[in-house]
Amino acid sequence: MIAIGGREWALLGAVILATILFSVASPYFATAGNAGTIVRNSTELMLAGLGMTLLLAMGSIDVSIGILMGLAAIAVAHALLAAFAPPLALLVGPIAGAGLGLMTALVVVLGRVPAIVGTLGLLGIYRMGVFALLGGQWLSGLPVGLTELMSIRILGVPLSVLVIAFAYLLVWLALRRTPYGPQLLSIGNSEEKARLSGVPVTKIRIATFVISGALTGLAASFYVANYRNVEMAIGSTLALDAIAAVVLGGTSIMGGRCSLLGTALGVILLRILQNGLLLVGVPSLWQAVVTGGLLIGVLALELPASRMGEMKTKWMQR
Amino acid sequence: MRRLSRTAGTSRILLLLALLWVAVILLFAVLRPTMFSASTVTTILQFSTILALVSLGQCLVILAGGAGIDLSVGGMVSLSVVLAMMAVKAGMPPLLLPVACIVAGALLGLLNGLLVTRLKILPLIATLGTLFVYSGLALALTGGAAQSGVPTWLLPWGRGMILSLPMPFLTLVVPVFAIAAVLLLHSAWGRWLFAMGFNERSARLVGIPVDRGRLLVYGLSGLLAGLAGLVSLAWLGSARPNIGQNLELESLTAVMLGGVAITGGIGGVGGVIAAVILLVTLKTGLLQLNVNTVWQVGIVGALLIAVLLIERLSKRWS
Numbered sequence: 335m336i337a338i339g340g341r342e343w344a345l346l347g348a349v350i351l352a353t354i355l356f357s358v359a360s361p362y363f364a365t366a367g368n369a370g371t372i373v374r375n376s377t378e379l380m381l382a383g384l385g386m387t388l389l390l391a392m393g394s395i396d397v398s399i400g401i402l403m404g405l406a407a408i409a410v411a412h413a414l415l416a417a418f419a420p421p422l423a424l425l426v427g428p429i430a431g432a433g434l435g436l437m438t439a440l441v442v443v444l445g446r447v448p449a450i451v452g453t454l455g456l457l458g459i460y461r462m463g464v465f466a467l468l469g470g471q472w473l474s475g476l477p478v479g480l481t482e483l484m485s486i487r488i489l490g491v492p493l494s495v496l497v498i499a500f501a502y503l504l505v506w507l508a509l510r511r512t513p514y515g516p517q518l519l520s521i522g523n524s525e526e527k528a529r530l531s532g533v534p535v536t537k538i539r540i541a542t543f544v545i546s547g548a549l550t551g552l553a554a555s556f557y558v559a560n561y562r563n564v565e566m567a568i569g570s571t572l573a574l575d576a577i578a579a580v581v582l583g584g585t586s587i588m589g590g591r592c593s594l595l596g597t598a599l600g601v602i603l604l605r606i607l608q609n610g611l612l613l614v615g616v617p618s619l620w621q622a623v624v625t626g627g628l629l630i631g632v633l634a635l636e637l638p639a640s641r642m643g644e645m646k647t648k649w650m651q652r
Numbered sequence: 653m654r655r656l657s658r659t660a661g662t663s664r665i666l667l668l669l670a671l672l673w674v675a676v677i678l679l680f681a682v683l684r685p686t687m688f689s690a691s692t693v694t695t696i697l698q699f700s701t702i703l704a705l706v707s708l709g710q711c712l713v714i715l716a717g718g719a720g721i722d723l724s725v726g727g728m729v730s731l732s733v734v735l736a737m738m739a740v741k742a743g744m745p746p747l748l749l750p751v752a753c754i755v756a757g758a759l760l761g762l763l764n765g766l767l768v769t770r771l772k773i774l775p776l777i778a779t780l781g782t783l784f785v786y787s788g789l790a791l792a793l794t795g796g797a798a799q800s801g802v803p804t805w806l807l808p809w810g811r812g813m814i815l816s817l818p819m820p821f822l823t824l825v826v827p828v829f830a831i832a833a834v835l836l837l838h839s840a841w842g843r844w845l846f847a848m849g850f851n852e853r854s855a856r857l858v859g860i861p862v863d864r865g866r867l868l869v870y871g872l873s874g875l876l877a878g879l880a881g882l883v884s885l886a887w888l889g890s891a892r893p894n895i896g897q898n899l900e901l902e903s904l905t906a907v908m909l910g911g912v913a914i915t916g917g918i919g920g921v922g923g924v925i926a927a928v929i930l931l932v933t934l935k936t937g938l939l940q941l942n943v944n945t946v947w948q949v950g951i952v953g954a955l956l957i958a959v960l961l962i963e964r965l966s967k968r969w970s
Binding site: 395397441445446447448450451452454455456457458459461462463465466470571574577578581587588617619620621622623625626627629630633634 | 721723767771773774776777778780781782783784785787788789791792795796898900901904905908914944946947949950951952953954955956957960961964
């Protein structure tokens, strides 16, 4: 699950290669300020991607996470406006996100609506919710309390990075040291077989949607801390970015295989590419094209390996 | 043949949709009595045209099974319009504009089909990727601005009426749906489509070219999206790079509402066109009540989930 394999080394190589290329191409890329920007832009995606890793490993998907983050961010913003203590406001995000994740689970798991269709429907409903709550206006100029909390440095490392590292560690422990990990992956491999071998499929699936919701909610707290505003278009590309980063990281979209380190490296690579292309002078309108192309390109490149296996089994049968 | 239409459950679905439609109309009759006029019928049919064409493509893709879904329909509409207009600006004779639009759509659809059938990428991921690539390209190539310069001879067709029925609906939607219905129910190709959707394994065993069939339906979905783009050109008089926004959600809702099973193999085109008219009536009514479009997206999303929940529950009870 978090073993360093060929995929992770390849990603690390790609990150280094991209850094070198962009440093040569743009004088602004290899600066401390820009490195900070990349890290700050990665925080939400790191957390949302972690949740998406679990969902994809389970053979599920959630395309509504962007707007789910939006709803949670509104909750965090209102908590800040109501003068909550910053640590409490930080917690509002995951709690709101977990609630929304439970809602998704109700539709997808208990209602047995296929995940892609169900979450697409929820995407519409949540977007309506964001609009209703914001009333077409921006929530801006939010108190700085949360921002200051996140940038507290412990041994030179900002709290935000520590929180993300802690979240990854927690999920890793859950996957490696508790039955949750094998059960999750067995559902991803084959839900029917998992059920027959006694895995509490419904419970695990609901839990995973709630965990993913909570992680995306935590991402919302980070979003508010980073930008101190919430507007209508919040999170519009988060789902695509998360799916692209997770697939890039080697988690199988068919379920049954996941890599947390891969996801983290995928997020970094994606953000470096997006940032670097912008600095080289590619208009930001091209970002969705690049991300979508990357997603399809990676899957197309993965083909030889999987098809070779397929052909092998065919020959074995003959 | 009769059994096929019975398994499609067409008559029951049509009755249900008709009842729902009457309910929607009664609702608006109470809320806004002035809505009823011949011009409203024209408006509804005019607005239905694009959604109907796109939903037919979506319906074919889902019918063919194999977890088939086409999330990129909206992107294909936008991009085919933009590409066709760019071709005209680059010196292509304007007379070829309709052909260019349709060919562009078909090629984009075939690309989806290749990703799904040759590269074996999960349809929802492949078309999610191309949705962002296509709609992103449409925006990036135009900078987000509507492209004018549609030849004036197209406009009378796009805006004209026969007996207060819009021309595009009469000359495009009616024949296309008629052809699709005849082909689906009375041709070998149509029966193959149902067979491969209903049970892929046995379809392969009896020698149905499943992959070629699926490649074809994705191509057809693109072609129909190109036709929808052409309608938008002739109707609006300009190429709008965001014309396809939300079409994936709406077409999926129409197809599900029309009684097509998400797993493929069950359904028909009659339900789809009825569902499209129901949806557009609902949207037009909301528009006349001055409800923001974001609310419409939310209501469509809620409808999509409700339909699927009801379908699941009724299956459990019966």
